[in-house]
Structures are given as C-alpha cells and as structure tokens.
Amino acid sequence: MKEFITYILQFGNLNQQQLELISNKATEVNLQKDAYFSEAGKIAQQVGFVLDGIVRVCYYNNKGEEITKYFIEENNLVVDLESFDNEIPSSAYVHAITDCKLLIFSKKDWNELLHTIIGWDAIVHKIISKALRQKVERRSPLVSEDATTRYLMFLEIYPNVVNRIPLSYIASYLGVTQSSLSRIRKNIS
Amino acid sequence: MKEFITYILQFGNLNQQQLELISNKATEVNLQKDAYFSEAGKIAQQVGFVLDGIVRVCYYNNKGEEITKYFIEENNLVVDLESFDNEIPSSAYVHAITDCKLLIFSKKDWNELLHTIIGWDAIVHKIISKALRQKVERRSPLVSEDATTRYLMFLEIYPNVVNRIPLSYIASYLGVTQSSLSRIRKNIS
DNA sequence: GGCGCTTTTTGCCAAATGGCAAATGATGTC
DNA sequence: GACATCATTTGCCATTTGGCAAAAAGCGCC
Numbered sequence: 425m426k427e428f429i430t431y432i433l434q435f436g437n438l439n440q441q442q443l444e445l446i447s448n449k450a451t452e453v454n455l456q457k458d459a460y461f462s463e464a465g466k467i468a469q470q471v472g473f474v475l476d477g478i479v480r481v482c483y484y485n486n487k488g489e490e491i492t493k494y495f496i497e498e499n500n501l502v503v504d505l506e507s508f509d510n511e512i513p514s515s516a517y518v519h520a521i522t523d524c525k526l527l528i529f530s531k532k533d534w535n536e537l538l539h540t541i542i543g544w545d546a547i548v549h550k551i552i553s554k555a556l557r558q559k560v561e562r563r564s565p566l567v568s569e570d571a572t573t574r575y576l577m578f579l580e581i582y583p584n585v586v587n588r589i590p591l592s593y594i595a596s597y598l599g600v601t602q603s604s605l606s607r608i609r610k611n612i613s
Numbered sequence: 614m615k616e617f618i619t620y621i622l623q624f625g626n627l628n629q630q631q632l633e634l635i636s637n638k639a640t641e642v643n644l645q646k647d648a649y650f651s652e653a654g655k656i657a658q659q660v661g662f663v664l665d666g667i668v669r670v671c672y673y674n675n676k677g678e679e680i681t682k683y684f685i686e687e688n689n690l691v692v693d694l695e696s697f698d699n700e701i702p703s704s705a706y707v708h709a710i711t712d713c714k715l716l717i718f719s720k721k722d723w724n725e726l727l728h729t730i731i732g733w734d735a736i737v738h739k740i741i742s743k744a745l746r747q748k749v750e751r752r753s754p755l756v757s758e759d760a761t762t763r764y765l766m767f768l769e770i771y772p773n774v775v776n777r778i779p780l781s782y783i784a785s786y787l788g789v790t791q792s793s794l795s796r797i798r799k800n801i802s
Numbered sequence: 803g804g805c806g807c808t809t810t811t812t813g814c815c816a817a818a819t820g821g822c823a824a825a826t827g828a829t830g831t832c
Numbered sequence: 833g834a835c836a837t838c839a840t841t842t843g844c845c846a847t848t849t850g851g852c853a854a855a856a857a858g859c860g861c862c
Contacts (some may be wrong), residue, residue: 449725491757493749494816506746549738557695560682563753568680569786571849590809599757604849606811759850760819779839793819795841 425450427499428527435554436547447539448464449533453526455479458489461502461518461526468507468514469531475497477524480593483516494559495521495575502526507513521589537559566598572608574598616688617662617716621700624695624743625736638722642666644717650691650707657696658720663687666713667731667777671785672705683748684710684774689716690740710778719739750788755787761797763787 425447442538462468496502507514523597536543562581566574578598614636651657665712685691696703727734751770755763784794
C-alpha cells in the first residue's frame with residue numbers, strides 16, 4: 425500500500441484523511457502466473473496497481489499472431505482505459521507473466537473516490553495522460569528501427585524485465601520472430 | 614470557428630456564453646506549406662486546431678533519419694503536450710505539409726479559459742486522452758506487420774491524406790524506404 | 803539419473819527490404 | 833517549348849528477416 429501512496433503523491437497532494445479513504449477501497453490480490461487480469465470481449469471492471477510481478481497487455485491480429493502491446497512492471501497502474509471508461513468490450517488481454525501481487529479497485533469504488541475526493545480526478549488525469557504519453561513514446565520509435573535496434577531499445581526501457589520472462593513475449597512485443605530474436609541476442613553479446 | 618465549436622461539443626456541454634469566451638480567445642492563422650507550427654528545442658507556447666490542411670509531427674533519430682510520428686488532419690487539435698504542459702523543450706517538429714488554416718490559442722489564454730470556464734478542463738482532458746489513445750492505437754500495430762500491411766493500415770487510418778502529400782512522408786511514417794514503398798504501391802494496384 | 807515438457811538455439815533456404823544510383827515523370831518558370 | 837527542380841520509379845545486388853523443422857538446453861518431477 426505504501427508503494428501506491430508514494431506513487432500517487434508524485435502527481436499531486438492529498439491529506440492523510442484522503443489517503444485513508446483511498447486505502448480503504450483497495451484490495452490486495454494475488455494473480456498466479458498465466459492468469460488474466462482482464463480479457464478481450466469483456467468490459468474492464470477494475471483498476472489495478474502492480475505491487476509485484478510483470479503483466480503484459482496483448483491481443484491477436486488478423487493472422488492469429490499474438491502481439492504484446494506493452495509490459496507493465498511494479499509500481500504502475502494497470503487498467504484497460506478504453507473499455508473501463510466507455511464501458512465497451514475490451515479488445516485486449518491483460519496477462520500476468522509472472523506471479524503477481526496487485527492492488528485492486530472496483531469500478532464502483534473508483535468512481536466513488538472520484539466523486540468524494542477533491543483533486544483526485546486531477547491526479548488520476550495526470551497519471552493516465554503520463555502513462556499514455558509513455559506508451560506512445562515507447563512504442564512509436566520501434567516502427568522505424570531494425571530488429572537489433574528494437575531489442576536494444578527494449579533493454580533500455582525495460583531493463584528489469586528481460587531476465588524474468590520468456591523470449592517469445594519479447595519477440596511478440598518487438599514484432600520479430602522468436603528465432604530472429606535469438607540470433608540477434610547472440611550477435612550482441 | 615464553427616468547426617471548432619462542433620468539435621468541442623462532442624466532448625461535453627457548454628452554454629452560449631462559454632462558447633463565446635472561447636471563441637474570443639481564438640485567432641485564425643495561415644501557415645504556409647513547409648512552415649513549422651513548433652520546433653524541436655523550443656517550448657510549445659500554443660494550442661492549435663487544424664481548420665484546413667495537413668500537419669505532421671516528426672523528429673530525427675540518432676542516425677539522422679527523419680521520422681514522421683503522425684499526421685494531423687482537419688478538425689483535430691495540434692499541441693505538443695509534453696512540452697506545453699511541463700514547459701520543457703520539445704523534441705519534435707510540427708510541420709505544415711500543405712498550406713494550412715489554424716485556430717490558435719496562446720498559452721496564457723488557454724490557461725485563462727481553464728480557470729474561468731467550469732467544465733472546460735474536463736472537456737480538454739477528454740479530448741486529450743482520446744487523442745493519446747488514438748495515437749497508441751494507430752502506431753502500435755505497425756510494429757508487428759510487414760511493409761505492405763502497414764501501408765494498407767495507413768490507407769485505412771488516413772484515407773484522405775494519401776493523395777495530398779509526398780510519398781516520402783508516408784514512408785517515414787511507416788518505417789520503410791521510399792523505394793520500397795513505391796514498389797509496394799505498384800504491387801497493390 | 804531419467805523422463806517429459808517447454809523454451810531457446812541452429813541450420814537451411816526463401817522472401818522481404820534496404821542501399822545506391824540512374825531513369826523517368828511532374829511541375830512551375832521563363 | 834526548354835529548362836531547372838523535385839518527386840517517384842526502377843534496376844541491381846547485398847543484407848536482413850522469416851518459415852520451418854530439428855537439435856539442444858533448461859527445468860521440474862518421479
């Protein structure tokens with residue numbers, strides 16, 4: 425919980441009472457490796473915060489290939505915004521790649537907090553637009569680089585992920601095949 | 614101006630008086646083909662709205678290649694958020710690809726509106742997060758597709774752009790060379 | 803240690819894309 | 833129309849990456 429408080433206080437100030445209101449709504453949940461936090465076709469009902477573990481957001485393209493859109497590490501929010509905000513079915517899976525510990529807010533509680541805590545919505549907006557900007561900034565440059573450069577970029581962005589997850593997920597994030605990535609890795613070291 | 618009003622009313626309600634306050638702050642500006650709306654290294658000072666023409670956001674990678682991050686068509690906001698919000702130098706150029714007509718708000722006026730019009734900040738937040746989500750959704754899938762598929766995706770996303778701008782900008786958006794794109798185009802039709 | 807399972811690496815060849823330079827086409831100007 | 837300028841296409845060949853299948857490595861379990 426402390427981690428979450430620290431996280432949100434980066435984006436604005438809240439007093440002790442407000443922080444307690446927020447804390448009271450949070451539930452700690454364990455997600456086993458390979459479990460889904462939310463699934464394509466369903467409407468996202470929760471906001472999560474990763475305390476421990478790695479999660480990825482992925483989907484299947486029209487050739488049936490599995491594509492990883494991004495990874496979410498410790499101390500980040502995880503929420504399928506489009507689905508959560510607009511109450512429409514999600515198009516993506518949120519998948520625990522390792523055993524995870526999460527803080528969870530139900531939609532109802534989350535909205536209640538937005539209405540009762542002054543300034544909370546401003547903080548949430550800041551958090552979310554920063555996260556969205558980050559997604560653009562991380563994913564966009566991959567388009568114009570070759571596979572080796574992409575892998576190096578991945579290492580820079582997610583230095584703590586590479587040794588904790590299978591190579592196939594990294595390949596599906598970078599848009600290269602597993603074999604190519606294996607060869608690239610060999611050539612680098 | 615009417616276009617802008619229509620645009621913002623999609624995201625929330627404002628009364629006549631509020632709309633007039635907003636209108637009064639807007640200046641109409643013409644930007645010649647190849648002029649810059651804002652430049653890398655400078656701090657973004659304006660929010661724009663494209664009334665007519667096409668703008669692109671681009672930068673140079675560490676190999677000196679010019680990369681187009683996205684295009685902005687008529688009836689969309691143009692603002693370098695990261696720079697505007699945080700008052701830090703931008704890393705990108707905003708470049709008029711055709712002659713453009715824009716509505717411009719200065720930073721001072723924009724902030725004044727945010728403070729005086731109740732509900733305006735909620736609308737702005739909605740507009741901006743939608744735009745950010747759109748950028749992720751458009752750019753991200755390119756990573757995992759081959760060049761032909763990327764071009765077809767471009768055509769779907771920007772059906773009204775292809776005939777109005779040079780091929781080289783499209784190539785720099787898709788992360789392929791101009792020659793490859795030329796060949797791809799030939800094979801499709 | 804041996805077995806079954808999954809992940810990663812390799813080999814072989816085909817296909818896609820890049821690099822570079824020249825040819826062609828398009829457009830505006832005098 | 834001739835010319836200059838810029839955008840696009842094409843040719844040729846090198847390099848990168850993919851597809852597929854087999855081999856090797858890693859890991860948990862008995």
